[in-house]
Amino acid sequence: MHADVHLHPYGLVALNLAKGGRFTSNLFDDKPDLAQQLIDALQAWMGEMPGRCARFELGTVDFSGYGPLTPTGFILRTQAAPGARVRDAVNYGDGAVLVFIRLRDSLLDGQPPGTSYPYLLPDGGYSATLVLNKDMLGHASDDGLELLARLLFPELNAFVKKVDSTPLDRTIRLQMFLHRRGASTSEVFYAGFQARTGRWFYSNDTRHQNAEIEVKVHTPDAYKSTDYTFTRTRAAGGGGNSGSTEPEHEDFDLHPETDDYWMLSYNHGTFYTAEFVKAKESDNDRDVNTSMVRWESSFPEEYYRSYTGYVFQGYNEPLPKFVSFDPDSKPLIDGVEREVSSVYQPGLLAIVNFRRRDLPRYVAAPHKALFEKLSKPLYVQLRDAHANLHIVQIDYLPADTIGDRNILVHTVPLRPTGRQTSIARLSNYQEGEHV
Secondary structure: EEEEEEEEEOOOOEEEEOOOOOOOOOOOOOHHHHHHHHHHHHHHHHHHHOHHHEEEEEEEOOOOOOOOEEEEEEEEEEEOOOOOOOOOOOOOOOOOEEEEEEEEOOOOOOOOOOOOOOOOOOOOOOOOOOOOOOHHHOOOOOOHHHHHOOOOOOOOOOOOOOOOOOOOOOOOOOOOOOOOOOOOOOOOOOEEOOOOOEEEEEEEOOOOOOOOOOOOOOOOOOOOHHHEEEEEEEEOOOOOOOOOOOOOOOHHHOOOEEEEEEEEEEEOOOOOEEEOOOOOOOHHHHHHOOOOOOEEEOOOOOOOOOOOOOEEOOOOOOOEOOOOOOOOOOOOOOOOEEEOOOOOOOEEEEEEEEEEEEOOHHHHHHHHHHHHOOOOOEEEEEOOOOOEEEEEEEEEEEOOOOOOHHEEEEEEEEEOOOOOOOOOEEEOOOHHOOO
């Protein structure tokens, strides 16, 4: 019998015997009419079965997560076993299903296999063979391979690494994104790579034919505010997400105490790292703020206010459990153990705006320097999958706007350069605690 394999949009691989199936029988080779009757009966019987009975799940491909062995896509092919195309052969019709999986740490598409591709299921009861690119062997631990162990195989099967086999000589073509610092008119570049042993290898150390490194210089266009999306999602306090750009919308008036997740995404890729930076080089490192605070008015008895924390799940890092706040903000912000809401989308930078009526403005008077620090906009430096640098400014609306503390806006203040700056890393500082 032959049948179609259907791929579910969420990574489910299933075999549907009712649709696309073609039955054959060799029970009555000497009576072809009887064999055809059997085939027709089986075909009709399978076609009348409920969908749940004719559909068999082969496995799933989990595209979530940020590990180096996390699948990001796959294709299926079939391969006949050696000699299996000969009708009278003992293994006639035997073969393998080849699953070519693209992993998160693999940047390049591989070459499709040709007719000389080896058959990778040896005799001796083997049901599966896992072949891993040698560049990924460093991740081939028991924990790392568990991510792939269930792919298209029964749940009880598991991959056990027996032998690492690495080709002795091969040409490696790898696309990397190299970034230089500062301005230069040179058109000749050399690359250096450090092995795990600590030894450095440079592209101009050898004349081997496979050691050539080609570098093409490309200066990216300046980023614009329209290259990013900054949207609000209400996490607590009632109301919805309508009027996210209208500071006087009833969604804010009817629900004065809320938790709003403002999530920043890059329209052309994914952010891998994020860190807060100084607005200008002359600023002091200690003045880099990772939270903001804004009262409704300047009256000392004003209780209505807003303040922010942040959430960012970096590449290959666990999801933070708590919202993080500026480590110096404790006198003005009670940010201990604010759990991350389920509305947060991993991989995005979330600036969480807490709208409260809990502290009079005169409390800020003894903390003038801190209040000035937390009144400044946030400057965030991010890098995408190509290591391109993005700098985004995030702030409340101008103070003379009614409802200014309800809305956060983003702008692109300058073109990123290779100049090194002091940074405060987004490491989810103590996960909601202060010192």
